[in-house]
Amino acid sequence: MSGTGTPAAAGRRSWLREHSELGVCVLLLAVGALTLFDALTMHVEITQRGPVGPRTMPIAVGAGLLAVAALLAVDVLRGGRGEAEGGEDVDLSEPADWRTVLLLAGVFLAAAALIEPLGFPAAGALLFWGAAYALGSRRFDRDPLIAAVLSLVTYVVFNDLLGVPLPGGPLMGVL
Amino acid sequence: MDAFGDLLDGFGTALTPLSLLWAAIGVLLGTAIGVLPGIGPAMAVALLLPVTYGLDPTGAFIMFAGIYYGAMFGGSTTSILLNTPGESAAVVAAMEGHPMAKSGRGAQALAAAAIGHFTGGMIGTLLLVALAPAVADLAVGFGAPDYFAIMVLAFIAVTSVLGASRVRGLASLLIGLVIGLVGLDQMTGQQRLTFGSLQLADGIDVVIVAVGLFAIGEALWVAAHLRRTAAEAIPVGRPWLGRDDVRRTWKAWLRGPLIGFPFGAIPAGGAEIPTFLSYVTEKRLSKHRDDWGRGAIEGVAGPESAASAAGTLGSMLTLGLPTTAVAAVMLAAFQQYGLQPGPLLFEREPELVWGLIASLFVGMVLLLALNLPLAPLWAKLLRIPRQYLYAGILFFAAVGAYAVGGEVVDLVILLIIGLVGFGMRRYGLPVLPAVIGVILGPNAEQQLRRALQISDGSVSGLVNTPFAVAVYVIVALIVLWPLLRRVPVLRRRAG
Known part of the structure; x- marks a missing residue:
C-alpha cells in the first residue's frame, strides 16, 4: 500500500x-x-x-x-493506544494475518448455511476441517477423520444423551 | 444459622455417585482446559453452557465449579513450564515458577503450586461456609435500591480497577449494556433496538454473547497472530517436595488465603490483585532474598494459594455479584435455569447451594490426587497442534450457539459478536465489562425502575437505605482511585 x-x-x-x-x-x-x-x-x-x-x-x-x-x-x-491483547499462542511482532481471519469467518458462515440442509454431523465436520485448513493444517489423511469423529460424537452426546436436539440431516436418516 | 449442619446435608448431595461423576468430569475438563493454551476457564464454562439445557442445575454447577478450580490448577502448569500464562491469575506463577523449571526444579515448582491451590481452596471454601450464611442473612432484607447500588458498584469496579484504561473499560461496558437492551422491555413489552425483527424481539441470548466474545473473538484473534512455532515446554518429572522446600513453603501456603479471600470477594478484585499482593508479601518476608527472580519456591506457593482461596464464589452466591469472568459466566448459567443468585438462593435452593459448596471440597481432593502424580501427563497436552485446538473452539462455539434455539440466525449473530470481540482485543477494550453489562444490565434496569416506582420518581429512593449509601461511598472511592494511587505500595503494583 x-x-x-x-x-x-x-x-x-x-x-x-x-x-x-x-x-x-x-x-x-x-x-x-x-x-x-x-x-x-x-x-x-x-x-x-x-x-x-x-x-x-x-x-x-x-x-x-x-x-x-x-x-x-x-x-x-493525544497519543493514547489500546494495548492489543497477548496470549500463549499470540505473536504480536508480526502484522495481522487477515486472510486466515476472513477464511475462518467464511468457513463458519458456510457451515451455518449448511447445518439445516446437510444436518449437524456433516456441517460440523466441514466446519472443523475447514477451520483447521484455514489455520494451516494440511494433513489430508488425518484432518477429515478427526473432524468426522468429533462431529458425530458431539451429535450423539447432545442429541441422545443430553436431550438437546440437533438436526441429523439426510446422513443420519441413512445410518 | 447452622452452617455446618447444612454443609453435612450438602455432602449428602455431593457424595452421591452422580454428583461425584460430574465433579470428576469437571475437574478433568478444568485441568485440561487450564493446561491447554488459549482456553481460559471463562471460555470453557461459556462453551459448556448448552449442557444447561439438558442437565439438572445441581449437576451442572458441580461440574462448573470443578472446571473453575481445575483450570486454576492446570493454569499454573502452563505458567511454570511454558512461561506464558493463559489465565490472568496465573501470571505471578510464571515469575518464580518458570526460572525454577529452567534450573531443573520444575517438579518442585509444580508441587508447590498444586499443594498451594489445595490449601488455598480448602481454606477459602471453609471461610465461605463460615461467612456466606451471615452475608446472606444480612442481604435478605435488601430491596431494589440496595441491589441497584451493588450493580452500579460492579459496573464501576469492573471498568475502573481492571485493565489499563478506564475509558476503554467504560466503552466495553456500554457495548454490553446496548446488547442487553435489545429485545422486549421486561416491564412494558416495548420493543427496543429490534428494528421490527421478530428474531431480535426475543433478545440476544446471554450464551451467544458470552460464547461470541470469549470463544469466537479469542479464536479469531489468535488466528490473526498465530505464532509460527509454538513455544517449547520444559519437560518435567513427577512433582515432589524435599524437606527444605516444605519448610520454606508451608507458611506461604497458609498466608495466601488471608490475602486471597477478601480480595476475591470484592468486585474486580478477582484473583489477579491478590496473587500479586501475596507475591510481594512473600518476597518481603523471605529469608532467601537472593533466590527471588531466579526461582524462589515461596513465590510460587503463596500466590497460588491466594488464587484458589479467592472468595469469588462467595460474592456470586450470596449477593449475585460476579467478580471474575468465570463467575460472570456462571451467573449467566444461573439465569438460564431461572435462578437468581443472591440471599434468597440459600433459602429457596439449599440443596443446590450446599451441594455445590460441599462438592468444592470433594473437587479439591480429586484435583490434588489428579495433579500431583499425573502432572507430566498433563504437560503433554501442551503439544496439541494449534490448528486443531482453535478449530475445535470454533466448532464447540457453533454447537453452543445453535443449541440455544436451533436457529441458524443465532450463528450469524454469534459470528458478528465474535468479530466485535476480535476488534475489542485488537484495540485493548477489555471483554469482561461487556459480559457483565449484558448479564447485569437488564436486571439493573429493573431494580432501578422498581426503586423509583416506590419513591414515585424521586431520586432519594435510590439512597434511602444505609447499605445503599455505603455502597455508593465505595463507588466514589473507586472513582477517585487515581488520586489514591499515589500510595507507594500500590504504585509498585502498577509498575
Whole structure:
C-alpha cells in the first residue's frame, strides 16, 4: 500500500493507520446515535408503569456511548493506544494475518448455511476441517477423520444423551 | 444459622455417585482446559453452557465449579513450564515458577503450586461456609435500591480497577449494556433496538454473547497472530517436595488465603490483585532474598494459594455479584435455569447451594490426587497442534450457539459478536465489562425502575437505605482511585 500518490497522501495514510483506533470511536458514535434514535422515536404507550419508562435506560446508554466515543477520540489524538491483547499462542511482532481471519469467518458462515440442509454431523465436520485448513493444517489423511469423529460424537452426546436436539440431516436418516 | 449442619446435608448431595461423576468430569475438563493454551476457564464454562439445557442445575454447577478450580490448577502448569500464562491469575506463577523449571526444579515448582491451590481452596471454601450464611442473612432484607447500588458498584469496579484504561473499560461496558437492551422491555413489552425483527424481539441470548466474545473473538484473534512455532515446554518429572522446600513453603501456603479471600470477594478484585499482593508479601518476608527472580519456591506457593482461596464464589452466591469472568459466566448459567443468585438462593435452593459448596471440597481432593502424580501427563497436552485446538473452539462455539434455539440466525449473530470481540482485543477494550453489562444490565434496569416506582420518581429512593449509601461511598472511592494511587505500595503494583 506504499509508494502511490503524493507524499502528502502517503503521510495522511500512515497517519490514519497509526490512528486506526479512531474507527472504534466512529463505531461507538454510530451505535450511540442508533440507540438514541431508537429510544427517541419509540412510541411509549399508556401501559408505562412508574415514572421511569422503557426509554430512560436506552437514552442514558446512548448518551454515554456518545460521550465515551468523544473521550476515546481525545485519548487517541493525544497519543493514547489500546494495548492489543497477548496470549500463549499470540505473536504480536508480526502484522495481522487477515486472510486466515476472513477464511475462518467464511468457513463458519458456510457451515451455518449448511447445518439445516446437510444436518449437524456433516456441517460440523466441514466446519472443523475447514477451520483447521484455514489455520494451516494440511494433513489430508488425518484432518477429515478427526473432524468426522468429533462431529458425530458431539451429535450423539447432545442429541441422545443430553436431550438437546440437533438436526441429523439426510446422513443420519441413512445410518 | 447452622452452617455446618447444612454443609453435612450438602455432602449428602455431593457424595452421591452422580454428583461425584460430574465433579470428576469437571475437574478433568478444568485441568485440561487450564493446561491447554488459549482456553481460559471463562471460555470453557461459556462453551459448556448448552449442557444447561439438558442437565439438572445441581449437576451442572458441580461440574462448573470443578472446571473453575481445575483450570486454576492446570493454569499454573502452563505458567511454570511454558512461561506464558493463559489465565490472568496465573501470571505471578510464571515469575518464580518458570526460572525454577529452567534450573531443573520444575517438579518442585509444580508441587508447590498444586499443594498451594489445595490449601488455598480448602481454606477459602471453609471461610465461605463460615461467612456466606451471615452475608446472606444480612442481604435478605435488601430491596431494589440496595441491589441497584451493588450493580452500579460492579459496573464501576469492573471498568475502573481492571485493565489499563478506564475509558476503554467504560466503552466495553456500554457495548454490553446496548446488547442487553435489545429485545422486549421486561416491564412494558416495548420493543427496543429490534428494528421490527421478530428474531431480535426475543433478545440476544446471554450464551451467544458470552460464547461470541470469549470463544469466537479469542479464536479469531489468535488466528490473526498465530505464532509460527509454538513455544517449547520444559519437560518435567513427577512433582515432589524435599524437606527444605516444605519448610520454606508451608507458611506461604497458609498466608495466601488471608490475602486471597477478601480480595476475591470484592468486585474486580478477582484473583489477579491478590496473587500479586501475596507475591510481594512473600518476597518481603523471605529469608532467601537472593533466590527471588531466579526461582524462589515461596513465590510460587503463596500466590497460588491466594488464587484458589479467592472468595469469588462467595460474592456470586450470596449477593449475585460476579467478580471474575468465570463467575460472570456462571451467573449467566444461573439465569438460564431461572435462578437468581443472591440471599434468597440459600433459602429457596439449599440443596443446590450446599451441594455445590460441599462438592468444592470433594473437587479439591480429586484435583490434588489428579495433579500431583499425573502432572507430566498433563504437560503433554501442551503439544496439541494449534490448528486443531482453535478449530475445535470454533466448532464447540457453533454447537453452543445453535443449541440455544436451533436457529441458524443465532450463528450469524454469534459470528458478528465474535468479530466485535476480535476488534475489542485488537484495540485493548477489555471483554469482561461487556459480559457483565449484558448479564447485569437488564436486571439493573429493573431494580432501578422498581426503586423509583416506590419513591414515585424521586431520586432519594435510590439512597434511602444505609447499605445503599455505603455502597455508593465505595463507588466514589473507586472513582477517585487515581488520586489514591499515589500510595507507594500500590504504585509498585502498577509498575
